[in-house]
Amino acid sequence: MFKRIQVLVFMGILIGVFYVTKELWQGWLIGAISILFTISAIFIGLLIFFENRHPTQTLTWLLVLAALPIVGFFFYILFGQNYRKKKMFRKKGALDEEAFRKIEGESDIMPYQVEQMGDHQKLLVRLAQRLGHSPITFRTETKVLTNGDETFGEILKELKKATHHIHIEYYIVRHDHIGNEIKQILMDKARSGVKVRFLYDAVGSWKLSSQYKEELKEAGVEMKPFLPVKLPFLNNKINFRNHRKIIVVDGNTAFVGGLNIGDEYLGRHEYYGFWRDTHLFVQGESVRSLQLIFLQDWYYMTDEALLTNEYLSPQLVERDNLGGVQMLASGPDNEWEVIKHVFFSMIVSAKHSIWIASPYFIPDEDILTALKAAALSGIDVKILMPSRPDKRIVFHASRSYFPELLEAGVNIYEYHKGFMHSKIMIIDQELASIGTSNMDMRSFHLNFEVNAFLYRTKSTKTLVDDYELDIQSSNQIILEDFRKRALAKRFMESTARLLSPLL
Numbered sequence: 001m002f003k004r005i006q007v008l009v010f011m012g013i014l015i016g017v018f019y020v021t022k023e024l025w026q027g028w029l030i031g032a033i034s035i036l037f038t039i040s041a042i043f044i045g046l047l048i049f050f051e052n053r054h055p056t057q058t059l060t061w062l063l064v065l066a067a068l069p070i071v072g073f074f075f076y077i078l079f080g081q082n083y084r085k086k087k088m089f090r091k092k093g094a095l096d097e098e099a100f101r102k103i104e105g106e107s108d109i110m111p112y113q114v115e116q117m118g119d120h121q122k123l124l125v126r127l128a129q130r131l132g133h134s135p136i137t138f139r140t141e142t143k144v145l146t147n148g149d150e151t152f153g154e155i156l157k158e159l160k161k162a163t164h165h166i167h168i169e170y171y172i173v174r175h176d177h178i179g180n181e182i183k184q185i186l187m188d189k190a191r192s193g194v195k196v197r198f199l200y201d202a203v204g205s206w207k208l209s210s211q212y213k214e215e216l217k218e219a220g221v222e223m224k225p226f227l228p229v230k231l232p233f234l235n236n237k238i239n240f241r242n243h244r245k246i247i248v249v250d251g252n253t254a255f256v257g258g259l260n261i262g263d264e265y266l267g268r269h270e271y272y273g274f275w276r277d278t279h280l281f282v283q284g285e286s287v288r289s290l291q292l293i294f295l296q297d298w299y300y301m302t303d304e305a306l307l308t309n310e311y312l313s314p315q316l317v318e319r320d321n322l323g324g325v326q327m328l329a330s331g332p333d334n335e336w337e338v339i340k341h342v343f344f345s346m347i348v349s350a351k352h353s354i355w356i357a358s359p360y361f362i363p364d365e366d367i368l369t370a371l372k373a374a375a376l377s378g379i380d381v382k383i384l385m386p387s388r389p390d391k392r393i394v395f396h397a398s399r400s401y402f403p404e405l406l407e408a409g410v411n412i413y414e415y416h417k418g419f420m421h422s423k424i425m426i427i428d429q430e431l432a433s434i435g436t437s438n439m440d441m442r443s444f445h446l447n448f449e450v451n452a453f454l455y456r457t458k459s460t461k462t463l464v465d466d467y468e469l470d471i472q473s474s475n476q477i478i479l480e481d482f483r484k485r486a487l488a489k490r491f492m493e494s495t496a497r498l499l500s501p502l503l
Contacts, residue, residue: 089333100133140284172260190220274418284317289327323457331448397496
């Protein structure tokens, strides 16, 4: 009993001391933490300064660190480390380049069809091949798939035809009607002996149910997340996402474009309503390039090497006047920002027109200056965007660029029929890009993307026709009217613009 009383007395003394000294040690601890984060913020500021980034990015990071040292510290750890990006993906970039050079070849000799192009087009083809290591082919047939019904109709049809393998790589996969329909086909094919490999982005598909994944795995589908993030707030992997959408069936047919797997892409979402999007069906030699992109991403996550003839020998399409097709992958593993550089080259090479559609428009200074210079020189520059947001900060940041673009003579349209999600660029109505890359800094600098570049193909003409129809379902932004927008909207746009280098 006496010992118990001693213990109780001792505990009482400890509690008393705790309450008496509580304010003192709390103040000391908070002060120490504050000093630690301030010193860290100053150190990070010096790192950013000596990295010689673009001045806009440098100033944005320095402002964030100065105004909010603790918040800025965590933001930088998650989103700002250039050296970590290079370290994380240096090996992948080297392996991908080696694979493309081995499979696609590294000759600088261009097909005779390229020599028939204009000088600016030949320069563009050479730039794309040098940066992306993917050759232009004139033995590929493409077909534009307009909107969800046409796209998923073709995808389901091709998946059902599979006899050897199905490779799927997607940013967003949903456990809904279309997701389950695709899941059932994949399960049936896997059970029948078809090899099915499914790569999904761990963040884009974070809502995908465990049941969905387990059912696929139990049926024999090999399913892997791309860059899984176990501690999302303490891991900068969260900032580098695989935004690619690729399907390859038996190595002979493929799909690439803007649509993820989800019912909203079929217009079945109450808020978005009609979903305007564009995808591409590919048959022939360029399927090998898409296959290579998938196989290298798969190898990066699984260490399974699959660069064999059974996967890399597509049936060629031998017909005249198919036009040229070139597939380019871009991502944080590349030495150069591949798609951004090709976009820039396309813009400055334009002679008559530049037509762009993108749901997210946050250009860096290079692209912004090129667009304004083109419009000021008399080129027809059109930008088509959604009239309603799905990401509000990005939406307001995009609109902050409107005044200077409009003043330069750029024509800006907001699509009002539904939600505009197409990712298109058309130059002089004869060159086009279609794929997963938005016209924003995230696609240029951070995401893994893939785009098809089309040179005088029938698909280019289809994209032109579709774009003209989309303009008819859009409202043109008039500079004088836009200047009259409410002060609160201007404040939101300016605030979002400050964050645009970080978005």
